[in-house]
Amino acid sequence: MSNRIALLGQPNSGKSTIYNNLTGSRQHVGNWAGKTVEKNEGSYTYNGTKYAVTDLPGSYGLSGNSDEEIITTDFIKSGQSDLTVVLVDASQLERSMFMLAEFAALGQPAVLVLNMMDVAQNMGKKINAEALAKKLGIPVLPFNATDTKDYDKLKKLVAAELKTPHKLTVTPPESHHNIKADSQAKFEWVDALLSGVTQTETGVYKMSKFDRLMTRPVLGKIICIGVVLLAFLVAMLIMSPFMSLGQMIPQVLHDPVDKLLTGWNVHPWLTSVFSTMLPNVLFFVISMSSFVFGVNIVFGFLEEIGFLARAAYQFDGLLSKLGLQGKAICPMLMGFGCTIGGACGTRVMDNWGQRMLAMSIVWAIPCASIWSIIPVISGMFFTWWQTMLVCVGILLYVVITMIVVSKVFSKKLAPKETRSGMIMELPPYHKAHWKHIIKEAFFKAWDIFRRALGTVTLVSILFYVLSFSKDGDVDHSLLYRVGTFIEPVTRFFGMGWQTFMAFVSGAFAKEAVLGTLNAVFMGSNSLMEAAFFAKTAKADTAMLGSAMTQVIQPAEALAFMFATTFNIPCLMALSTTYKESHSLKWTAKVALFYICNALILSCIVYHIASLFM
Amino acid sequence: MKLTETTADTQGRIKTLGGDDHFMNRITAIGITEGTRFQTVRNDKNMPLLIYLRETLISLNRADAERIEVELQ
Incomplete structure (x- = not known):
């Protein structure tokens, strides 16, 4: 039995x-x-x-x-x-x-x-x-x-x-x-x-004072945004100890592994795979899953106490214009911190199509990493107020991308007749079951860790092969050869081989952009180290700035910044989207859209900017 | 009158529901059926409606609420 x-x-x-x-x-x-x-x-x-x-x-x-x-x-x-x-x-x-x-x-x-x-x-x-x-x-x-x-x-x-x-x-x-x-x-x-079992109450419903505030049209929205920002800070706080531990892995492992393998006369190429690449892969995956852990605790809490339902009520009108519904608001705000968090946050949506659509829209939101590199690069070429203009331009284009993504994908993902507009109960406020929230967040993080390890390793090996050169000089790598070979094409899109390479590495991890620029313009690090040690090695931005401004024009820099911001978010966000949506087909479709979008945008920005600059 | 025309704190009964099968399925499954007593809790411009029905606070898309006819008590 x-x-x-x-x-x-x-x-x-x-x-x-x-x-x-x-x-x-x-x-x-x-x-x-x-x-x-x-x-x-x-x-x-x-x-x-x-x-x-x-x-x-x-x-x-x-x-x-x-x-x-x-x-x-x-x-x-x-x-x-x-x-x-x-x-x-x-x-x-x-x-x-x-x-x-x-x-x-x-x-x-x-x-x-x-x-x-x-x-x-x-x-x-x-x-x-x-x-x-x-x-x-x-x-x-x-x-x-x-x-x-x-x-x-x-x-x-x-x-x-x-x-x-x-x-x-x-x-x-x-x-x-x-x-x-x-x-x-x-x-x-x-x-x-x-009848005879219980009495259904028929009295007048009195809203609680707090709910009265939460459901006010303007004030409620402000409270919601404030709470989500706070939630994001708490998620960062939860993840930071795990992050610091993860960050230590490449530093602690590099030298001993290097020494050990060199002592065994292992080929230096293979040695660097084990001493540099794999510890960094581990670090990437740990940071990714610790973020998922933090986000899931915070979101789990907000959902359980009944906050998410109120936020959904507040933003339903705005989001239904994008083919989404109110529940998408939290993942979207979360996207300003990290796209991975945003993609995981779409779990609160109950309809698969709308969930996939929400993830593709979250991709358009520039994450904290982008906000940390754009001002640096922009500052090399432009004055502070021009940099402000660049940021405003990016924000405006975020809205445009969201609308375009919705127009392109909502017909298939969320056709009008299947859209669950909002018919939703606002549950009474509950106490949170912490044990349950933490347990569940742990499982989600573990799940992501397990699944992502393979994907990230595979892509890292690919990147390693492409960027490999015997003497560590970028000019002898496959990437350089491919880059310079296709430069006539990338030029059309407004990017020379150096910026194009940085653009490609940005699709890998946004933090890698500065390191890659450093490698291609200064020749100081090997490309691989640039990409993998991006978070640990500090690039000298002043030196890089003077080197870059000698080689490329402001128009190209502008095109590059837009292209990098609106390209696919990063490898880890991609793999999270795939794991969350369970659809390789749709993840690939959306990725293709973003790559095309970035290149076309870059082309337009470059050619228009060239007229003025 | 339409549900969207009711003001906060009025009570009444759902009179008729209109719309396609998909909508009808969703709205009746959550408990909004003809003859059910309800109370409008909030009806703000450009916001979903909040109604209280079968001991539950329900938020309803405005466009959907347009398709619900009610009578006041």
């Missing part, structure tokens, strides 16, 4: 908290066959028996035709699980029982869990679980997701039910072809079930 259970519930029913607490670290994230919807599977052991748990995608119902609803319905019908645990929110019982009404028609064994009993009790709500169980014919378990004792009760109930399963004995709601009539019948079914 197998022991497979599935968790079914609406968004905000506390499903993921229960799933995480049940399964702990024994989780696996994958894809539903042929779909881009995430599949979460895990397991737990109770009294020596192993139980497999599938966390079904959250949706409000089962009869719609979204991927999530089709997957869920098919899964339950197919009997791939032996027992479905249906979760409802006890504090909003009447509304959330709709899911059970949808489930009833499927005729599979189930138990009903009344989650958030604590909230319901605080509201003064009384629910007679036994009477409900008698009416339904399946066990009903009052539950509080923060109470560890309740999990034992749940596990015990599941074990017993798998031995002697119960199906609903109550007649399922009458089904109608007309959706309106069908839902009406389901809610009437729920009403009939709940």
Whole structure:
């Protein structure tokens, strides 16, 4: 006999908290066959028996035709699980029982869990679980997701039910072809079930003082932006110890590994792979996953307490113009810090297409690294007020890129009829479950770490081969040969081989841009060291500035800055987008768009600027 | 009258819902069905509507709210 259970519930029913607490670290994230919807599977052991748990995608119902609803319905019908645990929110019982009404028609064994009993009790709500169980014919378990004792009760109930399963004995709601009539019948079914079990409150709703502020049209938006900025700072704070540790890896490992391998007479080329490249790859991946960790803690917190729902309410109008919906606001603001964070933050969106669209729009937002290199380069060629103009120009083009990206991709990713505009509940403010938030953030970070290590290593080796030269001189590298060979083409786009190379390295990591410029203009470092030691080695910008201004024109510099800013964000953001979207095809499509966009922009900027400069 | 024409703190019942199947599915699954009692909580210009219904605070896109007819009580 197998022991497979599935968790079914609406968004905000506390499903993921229960799933995480049940399964702990024994989780696996994958894809539903042929779909881009995430599949979460895990397991737990109770009294020596192993139980497999599938966390079904959250949706409000089962009869719609979204991927999530089709997957869920098919899964339950197919009997791939032996027992479905249906979760409802006890504090909003009447509304959330709709899911059970949808489930009833499927005729599979189930138990009903009344989650958030604590909230319901605080509201003064009384629910007679036994009477409900008698009416339904399946066990009903009052539950509080923060109470560890309740999990034992749940596990015990599941074990017993798998031995002697119960199906609903109550007649399922009458089904109608007309959706309106069908839902009406389901809610009437729920009403009939709940009469005598509980009283649905009908009093006047009073908004809390804080919510009154949060929902004010202008002030609310200001509060939201402030909170997200603060959240970003906290995320940076959380990641910084991990970052510093990661940063030490290349420094600590370089010399001993170098010495050891040289002592073994290993070829110097191979030695530098192990002493320079791999420790830096490790550092890159650690910084990336520590950022994901920080962002997930902060976002997890903001989502759990109910803040994200308010922010979504505030910015829905603006974002729906881009084919997105309100929930995209936080990842977008996060993008100003780091595109990786922004891409991860799109997790809060429930529709895959809109999520992918949001990620592609987040790519247009210049991250903190770009904001740190643009003023430096601009300062070499322009006065301070011209530099300000460059920054304003970049910001303006951010808006244009967002609109263009939305125009190009929204037809496929978020066609008008599938757009989930905002029909969303604003859940009451909750206390955060820290243990759950940290656990989940850790798993996400670990997941990214594991998956990214391979991708980053592969691309690094590629870059290493391209930039390799026997004597360390840039002029003898493959990249130089390719660069100078295609220079007639890159010239057309406004960039000579040096700036073009820096542009290419910017697609690798934005921090590499200064190091690469240093290498190609000064010949001081090898290209590889420039790219990998970008964060640790300091480029002398004054010297670089005088060297650069002798070789290239301001028009080229301007074109280069725009091209670098609006190119694909960086290798790690790319790989995060791929991991988050589970779609190589779409990640590649969007990447191609950004590369073309950057080159065309560079071309236009160069040729226009040449007229004036 | 339309839901978008109600002012804050008025109570009433949902009278008729209009729109395609996709919209109907989403709106009824969250609990907005004909005959349901509701209270308008906030109705600000250029902002989604906030209504309270079946013990839940729901935020609704303005364009969507245009398609909901209500009667006041």
